[in-house]
Amino acid sequence: MGLGAGVAGAALLGVAAFLVVGVRSGPMSWVELLTSAVWDPSRGKYGATAMIWGTAVVAALALALAAPLGWGAAIALHEVAPARWRRALRTGCELLAVVPSIVYGLVGVAFVRPLVSELAGVPGGDSLLAAGLVLAVMVLPTVVAVSVDALAGVPARTREAAAACGLTRTEVIRSAVVPEARRGMGAAALLGLARALGETIAVYLVVGRADSLVPQSLGDAVTRAVRPGQTLTTKLNGPETVLAGTAGPHWAALCGLGLLLLAVVAAVTIAGSLRFRGHDPRKPGATSSKRWQPVPRAAHRWRKGRDRLARTWLVAILAVPLALVAGIAAVALTRGSAALDPSFWSTPALGASGGGISGQVAGTLLLVVVAGVLTAPVGLALGLLLSEYAGPGAARWLRTLTLTLGGVPSILLGLWGYWLFSSRLGWGKSWLAGAVVLAVVALPPVALAVAATISALPGERREAALAVGLRRDQLVRSVLVPHALPGLVTGLLLGLARAAGETAPLLFTAAVFSGAQPLPQGIRNAEVTALPTHIFTLAQDAADPAALRTAWGAALALMAVAGLLVLVALPVRRRLEARAA
Amino acid sequence: MTATPTTTIDTSTAASVRHLVVRKGDTVLVGPVSFELPAGTTLGLRGPSGSGKSTILRALVGLLPAGLTRTGDITVLDVTVGGAGVDLAALRSRAVLVGQTPVVFPASILANAGFGLRHLVRAPRAELRRRAEGALREAGLWDEVADRLDAPAEQLSVGQRQRLCLARALALDPSVLLLDEPTSALDAGATATVEAALAGLKARRTVLIVSHDRAQLARMCDDVMSLPACP
Structure with a gap:
């Protein structure tokens, strides 16, 4: 059994250790890495703030879209949709997680880049915004799946107890179900964030990979978000990694980027999984006790209408991931029709793009x-x-x-x-x-x-x-x-x-x-x-x-x-x- | 059925059930059952476990678990349960069910007592608070929690939680109270406190109590109806 733990531990520590060894292999300044925006190996300048900024913007955009959508879809799936459809709907959302990230990259190249180019007037459309949009779709299934697990952990009698007081379905969700599932739903967002921070390939294809660009002011930050940028992962995935050799200042700086990325992603993942496991509504003191604020809600006659509106809204949110699954499947089937021909599978590749x-x-x-x-x-x-x-x-x-x-x-x-x-x-x-x-x-x-x-x-x-x-x-x-x-x-x-x-x-x-x-x-x-x-x-x-x-x-x-x-x-x-x- | 179907329609009937049958697939879980709950009385519903007592209570307010279907007519407070366009949420705020397992929400004791109020009643804060506190008194919990109303409700013992659930129901000032095995989770001492609280309600409310405890029902109810074991 030591084998399993040994391998898991060795793999994780191995990744951390090789990065540390790499950092120590050449003169590398953490201060420069964390404070300078200039990355220019030819002049020996290794500053990473532009990549940190790019990573932060891309992940924040992704999470800002994916968290509310994912929570809403999970609530619609588990609390509003009829029980007999739940499994099919859940499988539908899970299919989004099955799509390989390279395919999301392809979707980004084919659709998101032109969209951003059109909307923001960026030539080509390569931008942090495009990367954020693609990532949002990739993170969505994680948020949905973990949130659904959290909602499934709320006992049925909690819903019944709230409904027995005369609450409408959405009032039950808001006042009884979501407060109990809150920890798990927070964890869902954290695990989604971890995925967004670490994703490489899809971002690589649409982010533009422009070095050393950091905003000079707040307004500039908004403008820069629709311009090309660079993230930690895309830098590591670039050609520099092979050119740097496996020792020396350039390699050390790249390993510094890797260590930074590993630290942030590991911290977010651990926070997310600890938070999810902490979800136990029956454990005393597991949830904070807020002082009661007896705020009178809407008048009686509006309650039914509000309930119906909220339910429609939730179902509309659930339609987003399902539409994305259908859309990606349709696009892959039409554009990838070459694969429907058996000879495509049996012929070797020819030249740059044929065969x-x-x-x-x-x-x-x-x-x-x-x-x-x-x-x-x-x-x-x-x-x-x-x-x-x-x-x-x-x-x-x-x-x-x-x-x-x-x-x-x-x-x-x-x-x-x-x-x-x-x-x-x-x-x-x-x-x-x-x-x-x-x-x-x-x-x-x-x-x-x-x-x-x-x-x-x-x-x-x-x-x-x-x-x-x-x-x-x-x-x-x-x-x-x-x-x-x-x-x-x-x-x-x-x-x-x-x-x-x-x-x-x-x-x-x-x-x-x-x-x-x-x-x-x-x-x-x-x-x-x-x-x-x-x-x-x-x-x-x-x-x-x-x-x-x-x-x-x-x-x-x-x-x-x-x-x-x-x-x-x-x-x-x-x-x-x-x-x- | 041992229950005598009342033939005369009493105008002050809080709830009436006619030919209620609950099925899971093709299996009959309950019924056929017919009975009436006259307003202002306390009726006991007795039967061995598995005879469908809890299911009947849930059917009364349209909270049957998924997968169960029912036939027959149920009228509660002049509302036909399951009828077209019926606002079940509004009905449930007037005929409140208190489940067998005490459920407390992750909030303070006072917030739990006022849980339904907050959504249902439009009134100034002070008034809502006063009603939540009044409900805690009526449920016989006030003396034990008056000094820690803002403490998490999870701190309470099972017997106290049971009375907190009762308070949550009473805060809505319901016309009908549906109690599912109100003391099944409790030891003798806690049972006595809950029974005392319920005895205090009897005079003012219409109550339907489900229990397997023959002696308890005899102590508390004006009338007791017994269900046969499940077919």
Whole structure:
């Protein structure tokens, strides 16, 4: 079991440690990094305030849109919509989370950039605003899912008690349900924020990547928001990372950016998960007691009308994520129609933008399968450790560690893989390095799913096994592991669906745009081509219609691969939930 | 049914139930049941657990859990429950249900007592506060909480919470009070306090109490109706 914790801990500490080593490898001034806006490696200037400002603006825009929308949609979904539609609506919202970030990037290139260009008069539309809008859509499913979980934690009798006093549905929601779910809904926003801060690829494609731009005044800040900018993640994802070598002042400054990003994202993730776990309405003192303000509400005759209005409004909000899902699906199907032709899947890529995607499909499948093989045993071990072996205190820490690892921006995992495998071990670009990084991406969902399944095991079954004299290891082998297998499968499928769409970790460790063997030989310098990185490269050539056609085709193929994994996983999870309930 | 269906329609009937049947899918959970609750009386509804007592109370104010369907006619305070265009929220503020498990909201004791008032009554703050405090007195909780009205309600014991829920209902000055096993969660001492509080209400309110405790109903009610075990 030490294996699981060891790997999770090593991965998280490894990321932090390699960044610290990187920072120490060259002269680097934290003061300059945190106070100067000028980033110019050719003159040895490394100031990051422009990137910090860009990251803050982009994340704030995303959260300002996604939090109210996500809360409203979650309330509509769980409290207003008929119970029999809940599952379908929830699945609909979850599909938004299945779309790989590279596809959001493509949507940003194709729709959001022109929109911003039109509205704000920015040539090309590359801007912090465009990045914020794209991120808002990406963060939305996180806010909805965590908020729905929080609402589901409010006992039915609370609603009944409030309704029994004669409150309308929306009054019940406002006065009884939301106050009890408030902590969890706050956590939803924090976890959404963590995702927004760490997202790389989609932002990279629309943010403009202009260095050293900081506002000089408040009015200037508004203007600058519709101009190109740079964020921490997009800087790390850029070509500088490879040019910097893996030591010296330039590399040290980049590692400083990474450390800053890791610290902020980890802090927000931990705050979010602690806050969510703190949600326990029955625990005395869990909620603050505000002094009673008996403010008279609207007169009687308005109550019914207000209720109806509020409910309509909530349902309209719920329509937003569902419309986005439908819209993205429709766009992918029409623009990516190339993928509907079987020959597109079986022909190798040709030149800069022609041909098919056979090599990319093979590469992605190879990476995902190897990542799955690596993650499964480690995830099972970590899940067992979380739920069975660790004491309550240690389990809490491990859980937080696992959640934090799950929140680490994948660009940082990519950099870590680049530093360790490509540079230190001298593998160059290697499929195995990419698969290991993807395995780390998939590890947290696998471990958490296993832990959740084991926790749902009825106590009697464990007792019955112990009562016939089983030792702990026998209990694990003959009761817990068989019980946890469906959880392992679900977690693995969902984790790999996410890993399959990851782009940033592959760019530095495993993938090239062309020139790779269909199946790599050996480990050193054994690069592959993959779907997400293929789309990424093509999407940067937005002026070429052939490139975009291939990119959308590859995007549809990628969504098909990821969607297939999820479609298999969701019914399994549903059956598990039914069994636990 | 042991209940005698009243044939004469009393003009002062607070609630009447005719041929109520509650089903889950094809399974009959309750009924058929018919009874009347005359205004100003206290009626007890007795039956073994699973006989659907709580379900009947919920049906009276249209709070049946999802998945249950009902047939039959229910009229409460001259409102046909489930009829077209019926404002159930308004009905529930006049016929208040107090659930079996005491639910307190994450707010202060006083805010809990005034929970419904805040939404339903348009009056100056001082007046709302006065009514919430009056409800705490009527529910027999005042002496125990008068010095800490702004403390979190979660601090209260189960027996005190039960009376706080009662106060929340009483603050609305309801015409009918529907009590679901008001003392099932309580020990003997707390039961006695709640019963004393309820005895004080009896003279002024129409009350329907559901309980499995035959002795308690005999102590508190003008009339007791018993339900057979579930079919």
